[in-house]
Amino acid sequence: MDRRNFIKSGLLTAAAGAMAGPKAVAQQAERQVTQEDLSKDILNYNPNMPYRPMGRTGVKVSALGFGMLRLPMKDGHVDFDQTTPMVRRAIEGGVNYIDTGRVYMGGESEQAVRKALAGGWRDRVYVTSKSPWWEMQSADDFEKLFDQSRRTIDTDVIDFYHIHMIMHRGWKEKVLPYKLIEKMEKLKAQGKIRFMGFSFHDSLQLFKQIIEYTPAWDFCLIQHNYLDYEYEAGVLGPKYAAANGMGLAVMKPVRTGFLAHLPQSMKDALTSTGVQKPDPEWALDYLWDIPEVSVAVSGMGSMSDVEENLKYAAKAKPNMLTPAEREALGAAIYAFRNTPGHIDCTGCYQCIPCPHNVAIGYIFAYVYNNYLVHKDMKRALSDYTVAMSPVQRGDPASSCVGCGACLPKCPQHLDIPNLLAKVKETMGK
Numbered sequence: 001m002d003r004r005n006f007i008k009s010g011l012l013t014a015a016a017g018a019m020a021g022p023k024a025v026a027q028q029a030e031r032q033v034t035q036e037d038l039s040k041d042i043l044n045y046n047p048n049m050p051y052r053p054m055g056r057t058g059v060k061v062s063a064l065g066f067g068m069l070r071l072p073m074k075d076g077h078v079d080f081d082q083t084t085p086m087v088r089r090a091i092e093g094g095v096n097y098i099d100t101g102r103v104y105m106g107g108e109s110e111q112a113v114r115k116a117l118a119g120g121w122r123d124r125v126y127v128t129s130k131s132p133w134w135e136m137q138s139a140d141d142f143e144k145l146f147d148q149s150r151r152t153i154d155t156d157v158i159d160f161y162h163i164h165m166i167m168h169r170g171w172k173e174k175v176l177p178y179k180l181i182e183k184m185e186k187l188k189a190q191g192k193i194r195f196m197g198f199s200f201h202d203s204l205q206l207f208k209q210i211i212e213y214t215p216a217w218d219f220c221l222i223q224h225n226y227l228d229y230e231y232e233a234g235v236l237g238p239k240y241a242a243a244n245g246m247g248l249a250v251m252k253p254v255r256t257g258f259l260a261h262l263p264q265s266m267k268d269a270l271t272s273t274g275v276q277k278p279d280p281e282w283a284l285d286y287l288w289d290i291p292e293v294s295v296a297v298s299g300m301g302s303m304s305d306v307e308e309n310l311k312y313a314a315k316a317k318p319n320m321l322t323p324a325e326r327e328a329l330g331a332a333i334y335a336f337r338n339t340p341g342h343i344d345c346t347g348c349y350q351c352i353p354c355p356h357n358v359a360i361g362y363i364f365a366y367v368y369n370n371y372l373v374h375k376d377m378k379r380a381l382s383d384y385t386v387a388m389s390p391v392q393r394g395d396p397a398s399s400c401v402g403c404g405a406c407l408p409k410c411p412q413h414l415d416i417p418n419l420l421a422k423v424k425e426t427m428g429k
């Protein structure tokens with residue numbers, strides 16, 4: 001028998017066992033059984049990817065999810081030729097969670113999912129999509145949009161289906177009156193979706209209200225990162241979701257690129273305790289450290305993003321941060337908040353709804369404070385106008401009439417109307 005066949009026959013293992021003793025053999029056998037069990041229990045199992053329970057669904061999802069929202073572009077459209085190999089490389093690396101939405105990338109994200117998962121790749125992953133309430137003119141539109149998503153993705157079943165971007169207006173004006181939750185339950189009973197959930201952009205108070213509305217929720221998707229630990233559902237959101245048995249996906253781990261390209265003051269703070277790692281790795285490690293986080297959904301725009309993220313994910317585990325790393329993150333937050341002119345808004349959203357629909361917290365915490373650090377007006381205006389629409393997040397600072405209704409609601413005691421006037425002066429609207 002030559003060396004290759006000797007290895008294949010398993011005799012090498014037995015020989016090694018004979019040399020190492022019976023205890024090592026037992027350990028080896030245990031390792032093999034565990035590995036086999038894992039590949040049976042976990043979709044697309046890869047030993048280099050950690051998997052985490054998605055709440056009470058019984059499903060284990062990869063610590064890294066592929067967010068189909070920052071795909072490479074060509075001539076104003078998604079570059080499908082570049083996207084497909086990226087998605088497949090991520091799947092080969094063990095990713096089993098593909099996150100898309102009906103409205104992502106002008107509707108082309110779901111198409112990108114279909115193309116990337118053609119030819120058998122669909123069976124290796126969980127596919128999500130999202131129902132955009134703001135596109136519904138009547139309750140019947142829910143089913144129509146759902147069927148469009150299924151057709152576009154070319155799948156009979158959407159594994160994780162969300163009501164997209166619930167915030168106070170959507171909750172009151174569409175989700176409740178159109179009975180969208182009951183409609184999701186019906187889809188689940190019919191086997192057209194496997195799990196039902198929602199993505200969220202509003203205050204912790206509304207987050208709790210939505211979760212308490214029904215025990216039918218299986219999971220949710222929130223925005224969270226180390227800089228905005230009080231923003232929207234904040235640091236308590238994951239605890240609350242987990243306490244109610246829900247799986248938790250987290251989007252925007254690098255805060256729409258901000259935490260992937262840090263200002264020097266924050267870089268210096270992060271290295272102050274002697275730990276060196278790339279900016280995006282800090283952001284992802286922060287999320288993976290949180291035991292309640294099931295999957296960090298990262299938007300990936302190039303093959304190198306995929307490769308880097310796979311590398312970072314390989315070591316992901318709950319409570320992974322060292323005391324020095326925690327201290328470094330604290331120092332980075334402190335540096336951000338000490339930028340001259342910084343508005344001490346935590347983005348908690350307790351001041352909304354404003355009677356004039358001003359997106360107060362988003363404007364302060366997400367647009368203006370970022371601008372102060374980078375001084376990049378083009379980017380700030382893009383955040384201000386593209387990512388914010390009247391029907392979703394709200395209106396710009398110029399819509400403030402100074403009525404003062406928001407003032408008693410702000411736990412930071414901010415002079416909101418005057419600060420909005422300052423934003424308007426700087427940003428021109």
Ligand code: SF4
Pocket residue numbers: 354355356357358360399400401402403404405406407416417420
């Ligand atoms: S002061 Fe401005 S931001 Fe505050 S509630 Fe009134 S209109 Fe809205």
Ligand code: SF4
Pocket residue numbers: 344345346347348349350351352360361362364409410411412413414416
């Ligand atoms: S202005 Fe005050 S209430 Fe509104 S989001 Fe900021 S900190 Fe919260």
